[in-house]
Amino acid sequence: xxxxxxxxxxxxxxxxxxxxVHNEATFLPSALPSLIEAxxxxxxxxxxxxxxxxxxxxxxxxxxxxxxxxxxxxxxERADKGEALRRGFAEATGEWVVSVDVDYFSADxxxxxxxxxxxxxxxxxxxxxxxDRRPLVRRFATVVFNLLLRLVLQSRVSDTHGMLxxxxxVLDRHAQVTVSRTDLFDTELILRAERDGAxxxxxxxxxxxxxxxxxxxxxxxxxxLRGIVRIRRLLPPR
Numbered sequence: 001x002x003x004x005x006x007x008x009x010x011x012x013x014x015x016x017x018x019x020x021v022h023n024e025a026t027f028l029p030s031a032l033p034s035l036i037e038a039x040x041x042x043x044x045x046x047x048x049x050x051x052x053x054x055x056x057x058x059x060x061x062x063x064x065x066x067x068x069x070x071x072x073x074x075x076x077e078r079a080d081k082g083e084a085l086r087r088g089f090a091e092a093t094g095e096w097v098v099s100v101d102v103d104y105f106s107a108d109x110x111x112x113x114x115x116x117x118x119x120x121x122x123x124x125x126x127x128x129x130x131x132d133r134r135p136l137v138r139r140f141a142t143v144v145f146n147l148l149l150r151l152v153l154q155s156r157v158s159d160t161h162g163m164l165x166x167x168x169x170v171l172d173r174h175a176q177v178t179v180s181r182t183d184l185f186d187t188e189l190i191l192r193a194e195r196d197g198a199x200x201x202x203x204x205x206x207x208x209x210x211x212x213x214x215x216x217x218x219x220x221x222x223x224x225l226r227g228i229v230r231i232r233r234l235l236p237p238r
Contacts, residue, residue, distance in 0.1 A: 015039070015046040015114060016094030020084035021102055025057040031102045031210060032066045038107040040070070042114065047072065050102075051088040054079030082185030089166070089175045098165045099186065103210040106163060109203065113165035118201035120170060120193050123163035129204035145224070152232055153191060158202055160187040170198055179234065183220060184227040191235060 017039050021028070032050075039046050050067065052060040053076040063073045074091060076084060085099055096113055100106075106123070113121045125132050125142055132139055142159070149155040164186055170193050180188040194200055 013043070013045050013047050013094045014096060015043040015110065016092035016097045017046060017048045017110070018051060018085060018088030018092055018097060018099045019048065019102055019105075020051045020053060020081045020088065020099075021055070021059055021063065022053050022079050022081070022084075023055045023057050023059060024102055025055070025059045025062045027211070028059065028062050028066055028102065032063065032071070035100070035102060035105050036067065036070050038105060039110065041107050042110040047092065047094060049074060049088045049092055051076065051084040053081065053084040080181050081183070082181035085185050086175055086178065086181075089171045092171075095168050096165055097168065097171055098163065100163050101209075104162065104207075106205060109163045109205055110165075112203045116165070116201050116203075117199070119167045119198035120190060120200045121165035122157060122159055122190070122200060122202045123205040124159040124202040125162060125205065125207050126158040127202055127204040130207065131204075132207040134207055134209065148228055149187075152228055153235070155191055155194060157190055157194060157200055160190045162207075163205060164190070166193075180227055180231060182227075183224060184231065187227075188231050188234070191231065195235060 019035065036048060039048055048067070048071045050063045050071050051074045052063060060073050060075050063071060067073065074087060076087060088099070089097055098110055098113055109123045124130060125139075126146055146158055149157065149160065173196065174189055174192040178185055178189045178192060190200070
């Protein structure tokens, strides 16, 4: 009697990378192949989820053409980076889930995430060992935002934007109940994890974006201030 071959269990990836994109059809050809290469250097079995949100220039089709089998493209009707992150986190299957921008990513950061014993890993632009090459006005904005996090929201985290890594349990518990969208989804998510006792590690990064920022600070400031007040009302005091 010939026994059937054992069935291999479906192994979940150790790393998922979520990349929100909006109207990036002209930029993806120069950036997406490099991102895919960086991810697969760190973890050949990693999954990459490109979440297109509200684009009007065929971004999703370009991502599919460039990414092939290496990328899963998710399409949302409305332009909202926070909602794109929430959807990507919901569909990611890795034990670690990393969020990056298509113009700002790092294989070194992803390696640091996989090697970490923490629950959340923040690529902190404010870390003393970081090399922040952004214009002075943007670096100053980060300092002010960090000050607001500490004074208004009593957070000990020095940065909540950019490259972030989350263990699966953190997202399962907090991502779907996070109500902020657009710019502050990741901020509220990290604050929820912090107040839930998650271990948060901050690692230094080289902040070298592949292009100049597309959004101006003036339009974001009032929206950010309103969002911080809303988060303060949502979350209990420490």
